[in-house]
Amino acid sequence: MAKITFLGAAGCVTGSKYLVEADGKRLLVDCGLFQGNKELRLRNWERLPEEPATFDWVVLTHAHLDHTGYLPRLVKDGFRAPIFANAATQELCSILLPDSARLQQEDAEYAAEKGFSKHNPPLPLYTEAEVAPVLERLREIPRGGSFTISPQFSVRSHDAGHILGSSSLELSITENGKSTVVLFSGDLGRYDQPILNDPAPPPRADYLLCESTYGDRDHPSYSPYDALADVITRVSKRGGVLVIPAFAVGRTQTLMYVLRQLEDTQRIPHLPVYVDSPMAISVTELYQRHREDHDVEFTREEAGGDPLNAHKVHLARSAEESKQISNVNTPCIIISASGMATGGRVLFHLARRLPDPRNAVLLAGFQAEGTRGRALLEGAKTLRIHGEDVPVRAEVIELRQFSAHAGRSELLRWLAGLPAPPRKTFLTHGEPTAASALQNAIRSQFGWDVTLPAYRQSYNLTV
Ligand SMILES: [Zn+2]
Structure with a gap:
């Protein structure tokens, strides 16, 4: 039985990590840092509830650190497999991850100097040297079109219009000759914004994970x-x-x-x-x-x-x-x-x-x-x-x-583009008030089955 486990961005906006399992293989979608309050940041220091060495692949929706910033820790803790991302996302990672390491080192050094850290001596979560092995594991997937990871998993990218390279990922899972589609919205951008394309219309999906950062409010219309x-x-x-x-x-x-x-x-x-x-x-x-x-x-x-x-x-x-x-x-x-x-x-x-x-x-x-x-x-x-x-x-x-994130009506506009209702929709990447406001809107507007998953919760995916 295929399964998904929410290892982050459940009840909060950061730490995106979704573990998908099928036919004994394990694929992690995104590998983000927890950011924000101390309770969340401390999760970065806990060992992952699932062993990184048992993951077969990682695939990334985009390069922001709340989707990629935990990768150095994952590799440090035993992950030894390919990390799939498109070319722009890879290049951004090669800039962002070393910078993330430098920031953590600088903050740790500054804390040591001023003596205000809880750790003694203050430690960075990872160092710049620990980023290189992550970059070596990056493998390119196409910006559009389908890419086969294994007999169990293939992904197709759709432009998410959020930052350079950002994608929604349509993941096809095959088990015992039958298939099911899980669509990960990734972070969705806004319509009619400068520089980047609009978010592409979503494809059909059996299961949907949709971000809900601004599920409770629209951005001001003032120019x-x-x-x-x-x-x-x-x-x-x-x-x-x-x-x-x-x-x-x-x-x-x-x-x-x-x-x-x-x-x-x-x-x-x-x-x-x-x-x-x-x-x-x-x-x-x-x-x-x-x-x-x-x-x-x-x-x-x-x-x-x-x-x-x-x-x-x-x-x-x-x-x-x-x-x-x-x-x-x-x-x-x-x-x-x-x-x-x-x-x-x-x-x-x-x-x-x-x-x-x-x-x-x-x-x-x-x-x-x-x-x-x-x-x-x-x-x-x-x-x-x-x-x-x-x-x-x-x-x-x-x-x-x-904001680089879709507001409430833009999320609903994107969702309205799904050709058919998903069997189940999971709202992620939102604080509880935002996620439940979007849940109510989806129920009343579309009548879908919408769930707010909790941190570390698993669900079976019927193939
Ligand atoms: Zn983002």
């Missing part, structure tokens, strides 16, 4: 161009600095694209834009190179110039260049990781800029429970950074228009 232009004008007029915590993949490119458009249409001044991320430039190059993901409009604009860079861009690769940004006292924009302010260089910028009311922090992505980003959104008066309480006097702005 992201107007919203960003307003913020930049307001902050620069009062002589402030705008800090944007953003992951290097996806949101940074979208923000840069919109900044460039606003500059070119004279809606904002040409301010210095500091991209404080050693990897943003490489990721932007990948976005330019993987044309198979580009929508028609972006393809046209690419031909005429450099739509992914603002006019006055400064890229800070080294720690020294990063520190120099602290000396800037005139209006500017700083884009730096991590996107939920859980770690990375943005913490130094927040510590430096939050106490000044002329400045602003723009939160453009999902802010998970327990993160500094969420605390800022909820009006925290101080923020704990590197063991100190930093007063929050800067303006905090949320622009959910820049």
Whole structure:
């Protein structure tokens, strides 16, 4: 009997890991880090409930760390088999995973120096050296079309429109000559967004796993161009600095694209834009190179110039260049990781800029429970950074228009495209309120059987 076990992204938005078993073979779909509150992060340190050495393959929907960031630990703990991903996802992994290791090492070293870690000495979850064996295991699958993993499993990718290379995976499971289809939505992007294609219509599926990050709300319909232009004008007029915590993949490119458009249409001044991320430039190059993901409009604009860079861009690769940004006292924009302010260089910028009311922090992505980003959104008066309480006097702005995730109606629009109701739908990758709101909407709108799986729960899949 085929079976699926939810080893992450069940009742929360991170740690995506789904173990599919058929005919004695085990395939792990995604291998993400848990991020957010401490209870979740501690799961990264527990041994997986299933032995990594017993997994036969991993297949990835996309490169974000909450879908791939646990791979170094999986390999460290005994996984010795191929990891399937398309070319863009592989290239992004080769940038993101070493960076994830560096961030963890830096945070551990900083904690050791300041003596505020719970571990003694503070340990990183994995090191940069432990990433190389992961990259060696990557095997390419096509961006579209079908790929046979084994007699039991074959996958077909469908564009998910979320980040470069992001896919929904249609997994066909064959056991005793009979087949069943499980569709993994992966993270779904938005319709009519710059740069990337729209999410492709889903294929028929017997079982469906659908993300539910924004299952309880829609993104504001107010134009992201107007919203960003307003913020930049307001902050620069009062002589402030705008800090944007953003992951290097996806949101940074979208923000840069919109900044460039606003500059070119004279809606904002040409301010210095500091991209404080050693990897943003490489990721932007990948976005330019993987044309198979580009929508028609972006393809046209690419031909005429450099739509992914603002006019006055400064890229800070080294720690020294990063520190120099602290000396800037005139209006500017700083884009730096991590996107939920859980770690990375943005913490130094927040510590430096939050106490000044002329400045602003723009939160453009999902802010998970327990993160500094969420605390800022909820009006925290101080923020704990590197063991100190930093007063929050800067303006905090949320622009959910820049989300890389489908909002509630976009999720329902994608779901409505299924040619027939799935036998069972599992809602994953959502906090409980978001997932149950989407569950109610699907029941009332489509009348489907919808389940919210729990962490470590298994279900039989009838083949
Ligand atoms: Zn994602």
